[in-house]
Amino acid sequence: MEVGFLGLGIMGKAMSMNLLKNGFKVTVWNRTLSKCNELVAHGASIGKTPAEVINKCTITIAMLSDPAAALSVVLDKDGVLEQICGGKGYIDMSTVDPETSCKINEAITSKGGRFLEAPVSGSKQPAETGQLVILAAGDKALYEAAIPAFDILGKKSFFLGQVGNGAKMKLVVNMIMGSMMNAFSEGLTLADRSGLNPHDLLDVLDLGAIANPMFKGKGPAMLQNNYSPAFPLKHQQKDMRLALALGDENSVPMPVAAASNEAFKKARSMGLGDMDFSAVFETLKVLKHSS
Numbered sequence: 001m002e003v004g005f006l007g008l009g010i011m012g013k014a015m016s017m018n019l020l021k022n023g024f025k026v027t028v029w030n031r032t033l034s035k036c037n038e039l040v041a042h043g044a045s046i047g048k049t050p051a052e053v054i055n056k057c058t059i060t061i062a063m064l065s066d067p068a069a070a071l072s073v074v075l076d077k078d079g080v081l082e083q084i085c086g087g088k089g090y091i092d093m094s095t096v097d098p099e100t101s102c103k104i105n106e107a108i109t110s111k112g113g114r115f116l117e118a119p120v121s122g123s124k125q126p127a128e129t130g131q132l133v134i135l136a137a138g139d140k141a142l143y144e145a146a147i148p149a150f151d152i153l154g155k156k157s158f159f160l161g162q163v164g165n166g167a168k169m170k171l172v173v174n175m176i177m178g179s180m181m182n183a184f185s186e187g188l189t190l191a192d193r194s195g196l197n198p199h200d201l202l203d204v205l206d207l208g209a210i211a212n213p214m215f216k217g218k219g220p221a222m223l224q225n226n227y228s229p230a231f232p233l234k235h236q237q238k239d240m241r242l243a244l245a246l247g248d249e250n251s252v253p254m255p256v257a258a259a260s261n262e263a264f265k266k267a268r269s270m271g272l273g274d275m276d277f278s279a280v281f282e283t284l285k286v287l288k289h290s291s
């Protein structure tokens with residue numbers, strides 16, 4: 001099977017590499033074209049523009065940073081829309097808001113193309129090992145055509161109905177995850193300041209009802225001030241912001257998520273946006289010497 005892949009950041013690079021290693025022919029494009037080189041060394045072809053990739057491939061996947069990037073790659077000069085047409089499918093796996101997804105859907109389908117949103121739950125390592133959870137919605141026939149690729153990329157795919165539902169599910173999940181990361185950071189800090197060994201806290205948490213892979217995976221690195229990015233903090237803050245907007249639209253009070261968003265904004269203001277989202281832990285350290 002031949003697919004196009006637009007966006008070779010942390011996730012896109014791992015996902016397209018996975019497809020290549022599993023026998024797919026892949027044509028890649030990235031805004032910073034030099035990032036295509038590693039994929040080319042593994043057998044990928046390059047498209048010089050998103051339009052060129054769409055022209056070549058029947059199905060093209062995108063994995064881009066945010067709503068502005070997702071819209072730009074479709075609508076701007078040399079973008080997806082210039083070549084999309086009947087018989088071609090476009091699958092956006094970026095995390096965006098439902099309104100962005102709906103705009104992209106309208107643009108693609110107005111040219112006769114098929115559109116599926118398919119954001120993913122799971123970070124750099126699950127992307128590398130094909131263990132993502134895929135949250136698809138939109139064109140069911142395109143979903144079915146993409147199953148061979150989804151089976152490589154993920155451990156489970158959900159089809160959630162109409163366009164927007166995938167984005168909503170992803171934002172709800174990441175709203176919970178971002179709030180959990182803040183509660184975890186506060187707990188580690190409270191343990192330390194009150195004279196406990198935070199490593200003991202990690203062991204206690206891991207044996208109880210709130211044990212989870214995120215605490216287990218990120219906790220030891222956080223205690224060593226290691227925030228090597230798997231999920232960049234700027235993207236988690238984007239997801240909190242978009243989830244809060246979804247809460248506004250649906251009159252859902254979300255004080256915990258709102259406080260977490262403020263903590264992620266604080267971390268961004270400290271220059272931590274490109275670090276892993278667990279670097280929100282650092283926002284608590286600046287208070288260390290105050291009375």
Ligand SMILES: NC(=O)C1=CN([C@@H]2O[C@H](COP(=O)(O)OP(=O)(O)OC[C@H]3O[C@@H](n4cnc5c(N)ncnc54)[C@H](OP(=O)(O)O)[C@@H]3O)[C@@H](O)[C@H]2O)C=CC1
Pocket residue numbers: 007008009010011012030031032035063064065066068069072073093094095096120121122123124230231232235236
């Ligand atoms: N990392 C993670 O753990 C996860 C991330 N996600 C979501 O996946 C998406 C990608 O994340 P990730 O790979 O971590 O992000 P990165 O920041 O590593 O990569 C972002 C990608 O978007 C491209 N890009 C940014 N702005 C533009 C633009 N205006 N036009 C064209 N391309 C652009 C970048 O190109 P360039 O190289 O030129 O900068 C790069 O390819 C995000 O929506 C994120 O929320 C979802 C699940 C997990």
Ligand SMILES: O=CC(=O)O
Pocket residue numbers: 095120121122123174231
């Ligand atoms: O969006 C991030 C993730 O880990 O899922």
